[in-house]
Amino acid sequence: MRVVVLGGGFAGLAAARRLAKAPLDVVVVDQRNFHTFQPLLYQVATAGLDASDVAYPIRTILRRYATIRFLHARAQAVDVDQRIVHLSGGSGLSYDYLVVATGATGASFGVPGVAEHALSLYTLDDARRVRNEVLLALEAADTDGADGDPGGGRVLVVGAGPTGVETAGALSELIDVAVRHDGLHLDPDLTRVTLVDIQSRVLPGLDPRASEYAARALRSRRVDLVLGAQISEVTARGVRLADGRELCAEVVIWVAGVTVDGTLASTLPALTGGGGRVLVRGDLSLDGHPEVYVVGDAAAVSPRRVEDGGPPRLLPQIAQVAIQSGDHVARQISHRAVDEPTAGFVYRDRGMMATIGRRAAIAQFPGGRIIWGTTGWLAWLALHLVYLVGFRNRAIVLVNWAWRYFKWPSGPRLILGDVASRPVTSLSAQDPIVDRDAVQQPDRSTPRAGPAPGRR
Numbered sequence: 001m002r003v004v005v006l007g008g009g010f011a012g013l014a015a016a017r018r019l020a021k022a023p024l025d026v027v028v029v030d031q032r033n034f035h036t037f038q039p040l041l042y043q044v045a046t047a048g049l050d051a052s053d054v055a056y057p058i059r060t061i062l063r064r065y066a067t068i069r070f071l072h073a074r075a076q077a078v079d080v081d082q083r084i085v086h087l088s089g090g091s092g093l094s095y096d097y098l099v100v101a102t103g104a105t106g107a108s109f110g111v112p113g114v115a116e117h118a119l120s121l122y123t124l125d126d127a128r129r130v131r132n133e134v135l136l137a138l139e140a141a142d143t144d145g146a147d148g149d150p151g152g153g154r155v156l157v158v159g160a161g162p163t164g165v166e167t168a169g170a171l172s173e174l175i176d177v178a179v180r181h182d183g184l185h186l187d188p189d190l191t192r193v194t195l196v197d198i199q200s201r202v203l204p205g206l207d208p209r210a211s212e213y214a215a216r217a218l219r220s221r222r223v224d225l226v227l228g229a230q231i232s233e234v235t236a237r238g239v240r241l242a243d244g245r246e247l248c249a250e251v252v253i254w255v256a257g258v259t260v261d262g263t264l265a266s267t268l269p270a271l272t273g274g275g276g277r278v279l280v281r282g283d284l285s286l287d288g289h290p291e292v293y294v295v296g297d298a299a300a301v302s303p304r305r306v307e308d309g310g311p312p313r314l315l316p317q318i319a320q321v322a323i324q325s326g327d328h329v330a331r332q333i334s335h336r337a338v339d340e341p342t343a344g345f346v347y348r349d350r351g352m353m354a355t356i357g358r359r360a361a362i363a364q365f366p367g368g369r370i371i372w373g374t375t376g377w378l379a380w381l382a383l384h385l386v387y388l389v390g391f392r393n394r395a396i397v398l399v400n401w402a403w404r405y406f407k408w409p410s411g412p413r414l415i416l417g418d419v420a421s422r423p424v425t426s427l428s429a430q431d432p433i434v435d436r437d438a439v440q441q442p443d444r445s446t447p448r449a450g451p452a453p454g455r456r
Helices: 010-019 038-047 057-061 124-146 162-180 207-220 318-337 373-387 390-404
Strands: 002-006 026-028 033-035 056-058 068-072 075-079 084-089 093-096 097-100 154-158 193-197 221-227 231-235 240-243 246-248 250-255 289-294 350-358 360-364 368-371
Touching: 002 010, 010 026, 010 057, 010 318, 026 057, 033 057, 033 350, 038 124, 038 207, 038 373, 056 057, 097 318, 097 390, 124 162, 124 250, 154 162, 154 240, 162 193, 162 207, 162 221, 162 350, 193 318, 207 360, 207 368, 289 318, 350 373, 360 373, 368 373, 373 390
Parallel strands: 002 026, 002 097, 026 068, 097 289, 154 193, 154 250, 193 221
Antiparallel strands: 033 056, 075 084, 084 093, 231 240, 240 246, 350 360, 360 368
């Protein structure tokens, strides 16, 4: 029997590895020939790591499995009646079982201007583009300062979930490095990071105590928090809020959420839930087509069977859910291949983590226990090193983090590629960074340093 796995992310690779233990012909299809460790994309975007540190060739990952074949192609459509996946180039790939692990993409929630003026952070290309734009904005601010007109270099992050909090904290540290070690002449009151969210607290999915700690840690890093604010439009100068206020920034990073709409999974003949996620049965198979399974971010995965009645409580779109759901469907396919019954998916919660920066992170465990600070940061480092694919990547990232712990100037602060693809909008010192009445202010009891190099 042939099993086709669409997607080489966490869910797809987990399924393929488990299927390799059964007497099945497994084919993995992905439009990219590498696996991306998405939890560390923000570090590529903020010049903490290089792109190659968080990516690994899929062929190298699967080469030790004799029953798995990898195809570097784009899956364009699925004919569930004929059991054929139509690939780019016009070829078709038949299957007996299909695992759809095509993930999700950034969601704009219908806000005008997101596609034109904001940067997403979901793929490796996104991360490299964000890094270029942020570094360009800082260099432009330094150039404006040399002309006697202190510029901005302001960055606005939309979305206060784990990715937004981690990105905002890392950007603040990047600005600190640019001033202390790269000699950029930046005014600390003009070169700022602002975190915006419609929710009333950061990390709304975690315990309120964790949110309070994260907010304090962000403020201590001079990150402005604008919470409980709805964005009505993204412009070339920043964002406009629903109440008419404007937040100015040279770079807007949109990490407010993801959607399955527009991906291959959204074309399947199935009902969808929030964010376009495909509604699946208890064993994660497609209703009416039990040979098709949907896993990871693409699926509306519930900790209990959907057919029990009532709206399912959907699990978050995180790596652990993707890995466990991919492994689960591989077990079910292996059972069905030998005429054994399938079982419903049971998620084992291993907790949630988020890092704000150097020696500041949060780890929330299933029982409600929370650790933060340096202890939480070390736990965050250890977990990410365990799940990072490839010994080389683990070694490089470990050395990089250790070096960064003892000596700040680390990471590839290089502007690469077509730097003129999206020119930075120049803002003057008179342009408001944000309506200060809406900002939760950091402690500024210490005297303000001027825009001299090496001082903050």
